[in-house]
Amino acid sequence: MKVILKENIEHLGQIGDITKVAPGYARNYLLPKGLAIEATEKNAKALEHTKRQLAYKKNKTLEAAKNLAARLEALAINLTHQAGDEGKLFGSVTNMEIAAFLKVNNIEVDRKKIVLAESIKKVGEYTVTVKIHPEVTANLKVVITAA
Numbered sequence: 001m002k003v004i005l006k007e008n009i010e011h012l013g014q015i016g017d018i019t020k021v022a023p024g025y026a027r028n029y030l031l032p033k034g035l036a037i038e039a040t041e042k043n044a045k046a047l048e049h050t051k052r053q054l055a056y057k058k059n060k061t062l063e064a065a066k067n068l069a070a071r072l073e074a075l076a077i078n079l080t081h082q083a084g085d086e087g088k089l090f091g092s093v094t095n096m097e098i099a100a101f102l103k104v105n106n107i108e109v110d111r112k113k114i115v116l117a118e119s120i121k122k123v124g125e126y127t128v129t130v131k132i133h134p135e136v137t138a139n140l141k142v143v144i145t146a147a
Contacts, residue, residue, distance in 0.1 A: 001026045002039035004047055009035060016047055065133035068107070072130055072138040077101050083146035087123035093144060094119070098128060120144060 001023040005013050009030075013019045018039050021030065030036035037043050077098060082090045099111035115129045120142070128140045 003030055003036035004039050004043055005036050007035045016051060018044070062133060062135060065136040068109075068132050069130075069136050069138035071107060072102075072109075072132075072140050075102075075105065075107070076141045076143060078143045078145065080145045080147045081123075083123050087146060089121050089123065089144070092119040092121045093142070095128075098140070098142065114140075 002018055002020050003026050005015055005017050005019060008014050012021070019036075021036075026036065026038075031038070079093060079097065079101065081093065084090060095111045095114035095116055098114050099109055102109050109130060109132070113131050115131060117129075120126055123144050123146050126142045126144070128142050130138045130140050132138060
């Protein structure tokens with residue numbers, strides 16, 4: 001029996017694959033649990049339509065992520081903090097603070113997408129990675145100065 005998978009199933013296939021399985025496996029397990037649908041011509045056409053829609057949406061979000069990455073790489077963040085001797089900061093610069101600065105500049109970025117390799121605890125110039133999309137990352141220039 002041929003079925004179209006609605007979920008990723010290990011040792012069987014990925015979402016959207018048309019796979020031949022034993023009739024009992026399909027009838028007793030895959031179909032009742034909603035993991036697959038029967039591979040009819042109507043279901044295959046519906047699958048192709050949804051694949052086209054998903055590809056279109058994916059391309060639009062990827063394009064928007066690339067535009068945001070270009071805006072972020074053109075931007076330099078200047079933050080001032082109190083610092084002691086030798087440029088050591090009282091406290092540290094966090095991804096929350098960087099996200100707040102970006103929000104003031106009309107750029108919406110979730111703070112969890114801002115990746116700091118280590119806490120910024122000294123005055124200086126740093127490069128911070130922002131994971132905008134699984135395929136797109138941007139490098140943001142952050143300059144910390146003493147107050």
